Amino acid sequence: MLKQSLRGKTVILTGSSMTTSILNRIQQLGGEAHAFPLIKIVEILEPYDHMQLEMARNFDWLIFTSQNAVDAFCAKMVRHKFFPSMIKGKIAAVGEKTRDRLEANGLTVDFMPSIYSADYFIEEFPTIIEGKPRCLFVRGSKAKDTIKNGLPFSVDEWVVYDTEDFLEHIQSIVNIIKSKEQPIIIFASPSAVNVFAIHIAPIVGWDSVKIASIGHITAHAIEKRGGHVTYQPNTYTMEAVIDEISNEEEEWND
Incomplete structure (x- = not known):
């Protein structure tokens, strides 16, 4: 059985394509996973x-x-x-x-x-x-x-x-951020960061979430918009960012 390092944590994925395996892994680690794309291809x-x-x-x-x-x-x-x-x-x-x-x-x-x-x-x-x-x-x-x-x-x-910007899930993301304690939001592209900055951050702010970034270009876009990156793996993959979040959360909870 996998360690429950994400127990009690809510994780929001914002990319255009989400694999079931990533959502399942978050859940196996004890987390609550949501796929709410902010962009579409x-x-x-x-x-x-x-x-x-x-x-x-x-x-x-x-x-x-x-x-x-x-x-x-x-x-x-x-x-x-x-x-x-x-x-x-x-x-x-x-x-x-x-x-x-x-x-x-x-x-x-x-x-x-x-x-x-x-x-x-x-x-x-x-x-x-x-x-x-x-x-x-x-x-x-x-x-x-x-x-x-x-x-x-x-x-x-x-x-x-x-x-293209995909705005269908804006209210759902806002509701989760308002109802959960610092949910973790994962960004995989500057485009998704921009949608969050324009449509969500003015409502809930950047400090209401913990931010994970895939890639230094995405991280730069987050910092430029006023956010702070908490999780940023050296390997630029979704699997690596989930591992990074899991390891960091486990250390903080020890």
Whole structure:
């Protein structure tokens, strides 16, 4: 039986995709888990997507930094009957989940940075590259310019999805924060942080919650908006942040 390090704790997840396994793990640790997305991912559909796929197959490298980009890209592959074997170049991925999603769709990952961040990617990726490869960054509309501007060679971009505010759960989150003692809220992206800052923080404040962040970019967005990050694992995954929360809470309760 797992330690009950989250007994009496309420945990709110705000990302666009929540796995049952994460919710179950929180509950197994004794916590009360809620999945209340503050953002939603929408694939961008264009009439020339099939032409973009034809172009993509001829790049030396395809770069993915999120599961959402993989999902949108692979949805286009299925829609236009484009098979993994048709990709001629290599693939770089930031993050285990991104890699796993690529491999689940039949695509082989040839490079991952040691830390799952675009900042580390632009430092490490050039060290394995010879010459000036043709690279395509498959991204979302709100992705930063870190990869395009940070690599020492030309990078083309294909924006395949948009991140939209999702306000359906605002009142539910407010109600939980008002009724529970410092619930723990997990942020996995600056976009979710911004929705909280605009629609929830003015009502309940930042000090009414404990905040967990996945990634230093997300943590910076939280601090910039006036929040304080209590839990931030070195590994940028949901599993790691749950472990971090569990370990910290266990220490405080000892």
